[in-house]
Amino acid sequence: MRDTDGLTSEATQDIALNTPPTATFTVSPDPDTPLREGTVYTFDASASSDAEEPAASLEVCWDWDNNGNCDTAYSTTKIATHTFAYDDGEVQTVRLVVRDTYGLTGEATRDVHVLQDLPPTATFTFTQPAWNQVNFDASASTDDHDPPATLQVAWDYQGDGDLDTEYSLLKTASYTYPHLGCYWPTLYVKDTFDRVGALPRPVNIIPPTAAISLTGSGGTLNSIDGIVQVAVYTDTVGGDVISNGLVITYTPWLTLPHDIMTGTFVYQGFTLSAWSLADGQPINEISGTYTITVSYDYDYLAHVLHLPFEEELELYHWASGTPALWTPVDFTLDTATDRLVAAASSFGDFALVMDVHRFYLPRVARSN
Numbered sequence: 001m002r003d004t005d006g007l008t009s010e011a012t013q014d015i016a017l018n019t020p021p022t023a024t025f026t027v028s029p030d031p032d033t034p035l036r037e038g039t040v041y042t043f044d045a046s047a048s049s050d051a052e053e054p055a056a057s058l059e060v061c062w063d064w065d066n067n068g069n070c071d072t073a074y075s076t077t078k079i080a081t082h083t084f085a086y087d088d089g090e091v092q093t094v095r096l097v098v099r100d101t102y103g104l105t106g107e108a109t110r111d112v113h114v115l116q117d118l119p120p121t122a123t124f125t126f127t128q129p130a131w132n133q134v135n136f137d138a139s140a141s142t143d144d145h146d147p148p149a150t151l152q153v154a155w156d157y158q159g160d161g162d163l164d165t166e167y168s169l170l171k172t173a174s175y176t177y178p179h180l181g182c183y184w185p186t187l188y189v190k191d192t193f194d195r196v197g198a199l200p201r202p203v204n205i206i207p208p209t210a211a212i213s214l215t216g217s218g219g220t221l222n223s224i225d226g227i228v229q230v231a232v233y234t235d236t237v238g239g240d241v242i243s244n245g246l247v248i249t250y251t252p253w254l255t256l257p258h259d260i261m262t263g264t265f266v267y268q269g270f271t272l273s274a275w276s277l278a279d280g281q282p283i284n285e286i287s288g289t290y291t292i293t294v295s296y297d298y299d300y301l302a303h304v305l306h307l308p309f310e311e312e313l314e315l316y317h318w319a320s321g322t323p324a325l326w327t328p329v330d331f332t333l334d335t336a337t338d339r340l341v342a343a344a345s346s347f348g349d350f351a352l353v354m355d356v357h358r359f360y361l362p363r364v365a366r367s368n
Contacts, residue, residue, distance in 0.1 A: 021050035021058055023098040023108040034115040036145060037086040037193060041112060045078040048098045048106070063095035066109060074099060086117040118144060120151055122189040122199035131207050132177045132225070138187050139171040146191045159184030159200055160303070177205045179297045180225055180268055182254050204254060211249045213277065223250050228270055229293040232286075245277040246286075248347075257349060258318055261326055264353040267296065267313075272347045285346040294331075294352055298338050301354070315342055318349040326351070 025045040029035065045060045055078075061070035062080050072080060084092050092112045099105045120143040127135045138153045152167040157175040165173065167190055177183065186200040207225040214232055221230040228250055251271040272292070274283040294315065313333065316326040329350070331342035340352075 018100070018102050018104060019051050020104040021048060021053075021098045021100045021106040023048050023060075023096050023106040025096045025108060025110065027094070027110055027112060031110055031112040034090070034113040036115050037117050038083055040081050040083055043080050043082065043094065043096070045096050045098065048078070048096075048108075050098075050100050053100050057101055059099045061097050061099075063097065064092070066093040066095045070097060084112065084114045086114055090114060090116055115145070117193065117195070119195040119197040120146070120189040120191050122153075122187045122197040124187045124199065124201065126185075126201070126203065128203075130176075132180075132205055134175055134177070134185070134203055134205075136173045136175070136185070136187070137171060138173075138189065141171070141187070141189045141197075143189075143191045150192055152190045154188045154190070156186040156188070157183070159186050163188070179300055180205050180207055180227065180252055180254070181300070206254060207252050209249055209251045211247060214246045214248065215277070221248050221250055223252065223270075225252075227252070227268065227295050229295075230272060230290060231293070232290045246274050246283065247277060249273045256351060258324070258326070261316065261351070261353060264314075267301065267352045267354055268294075269349065269351040271349050274347050284348065289343045289345050292342050292344055292350070293339055294342070294350075295337075295339050296352065298335075312354045313340065314353050315340060316351045316353060317344065317346075318351075320348065 023045065024047050025043055026047070028042045028044070029039070031041070043062065046055070048058055048060065049055055050058055056076065059074040059076055060078055061074045062072045062082070063069060064071045064082050082094075090113065092114055094110050094112060096108045096110075097105055098107070120141055122138065123140045123142075124136050124138040125140070126137070129135060134157075136155065139148070141151055141153065142148060143151055149169070152169055153171055154163050154167045155165045155173050155175070156162060157164045157177075164175070167188075175185075183203050183205060184200040185203055186198055188196055188198050190196045207223060207227070210221060210223045212219060212221040218232050220232075223229070230248055230250065232246065232248065249272070251273070253269045253271065254266070256266055256269065274286070275281060276283055296313070315329040315331050317329050319325055319327045329342045329344065331340045333340045
C-alpha cells in the first residue's frame with residue numbers, strides 16, 4: 001500500500017484453494033479371487049475424503065463396467081452392491097467417482113475377477129437292447145463347478161427341437177422308437193445356475209431282416225416293424241407256380257447302396273431278395289407279379305422331417321441292367337391308411353423317397 005507521500009507498507013495472507021476429493025473404496029469379498037456368477041459384491045467408498053469438506057457431504061457414483069458413464073446416480077450413500085455375469089469377461093474394472101459440493105471430482109478403479117463359469121458339458125452313451133429301443137445314460141456329463149449329482153438332464157429323443165422329458169436329476173432314460181430312421185436324440189444338461197449344455201448324437205433305428213419260406217400255395221412276408229408287406233400269389237405261368245419253393249428276405253437300410261438320386265430325400269429303403277429252395281440259387285425275377293405294400297408314417301414325415309407333401313412320395317426300384325439306374329415303380333396311394341401298394345416282377349433294392357427340391361405350386365397337404 002502506498003500513501004500520497006510515496007510511503008508504502010505490505011501485508012500477506014494465505015488463501016486456501018478448493019482441491020478435488022480423494023476417491024478410494026474397498027470390495028468384499030476379495031475381488032482378486034474369482035467367484036461364481038451371481039456373487040454379490042459390496043463396494044464401500046466410506047474412506048473417501050476431501051481436504052476442505054467432511055466426508056458426509058461427498059457424493060459418489062459407480063461405473064460398474066468402467067465405460068465412462070456412471071451406472072448409479074450421485075448419492076451421499078457410500079456403500080453399494082453389484083453382481084457380475086460370467087460372459088461380461090474374466091476381469092471387470094469398477095470405477096468410483098467422488099464429487100464435492102463444488103463439483104470437483106476424484107476417481108478410483110478396482111478390478112474384480114469373475115469366474116468363467118461355462119455351461120455344463122453334455123455327454124451320453126446309449127445301447128440298443130432291441131432294434132427300436134434305446135437306453136440312454138448321461139452320467140458322464142460334467143460341470144466346472146457343480147458336482148455331477150446336482151446336474152439336471154432332459155431329452156429330445158427324436159431331435160426335433162421339442163423336449164420329450166422334464167428336467168430331472170435322473171441321468172438314465174429309455175425310449176422306444178415307433179419307426180425306422182436315422183435320429184439325432186439330443187441331451188440337455190442344466191447346472192444350478194440354469195446354464196444349459198446340449199449334445200446331439202445320431203442313432204440308427206433299423207429293424208432286422210425278415211424272411212419267409214413259400215411252398216405251393218403262396219404266402220405273405222411281413223417285416224418285423226410292419227412297414228413292408230410282400231404278398232406272392234399262386235399265379236401259374238407256363239405251368240409253374242411262381243411262389244413254389246421260394247425263400248423271400250426283406251432287409252431294411254437307410255443309406256442308398258447305389259448312386260444318390262439328385263434332388264430327393266430317402267425316407268426308407270429295403271432290399272427284397274429270394275432264392276430257390278430246390279437248388280439254393282438266387283432268384284432275381286419271377287414269372288409273374290407280386291405285390292409290395294409299404295406303410296409310411298405321416299406324422300413322422302410332417303412333424304419330425306417337416307415334409308408334409310404326400311403327393312411328392314415316389315417308390316423306386318434299382319434296375320441293374322444297362323444302364324443301371326433307379327426306375328420309378330407305379331403304385332396306388334391310400335392317404336387314409338398311410339400306405340402305398342405296388343406290383344413288381346423282380347426283386348432287388350427299393351427306395352421310398354420324397355422330392356424336397358422341386359416343389360410346384362400349389363402345394364397340397366393333407367387336411368385334417
